[in-house]
Amino acid sequence: MRRGRGLWKMDSAVITEKAYTEKVRTLWGKIKRQKGHFPDLIMLWDRLCKKKIRQLYQREQAERRRDRCVMENHL
16 A cells, blocks of 8 residues: 655645735736646646645744744854
8 A cells, every 4th residue: 555645734824925916916917827737727726726725834943943043052
């Protein structure tokens, strides 16, 4: 039996932050321009939207962790 990539969870507190929502809006504009490359909206969502939003979130969280480490090391 082959396992999948697992379950990805997003911290819902992040989506209420203005800086993050602006990044998502920018990303959404880019995604909408690629809409014609997919036969339907379901495939667009599954193959592009979820992937790009997850990548953005993971980059954002990695940046937060780095910033937290830097602040902790300077104390």
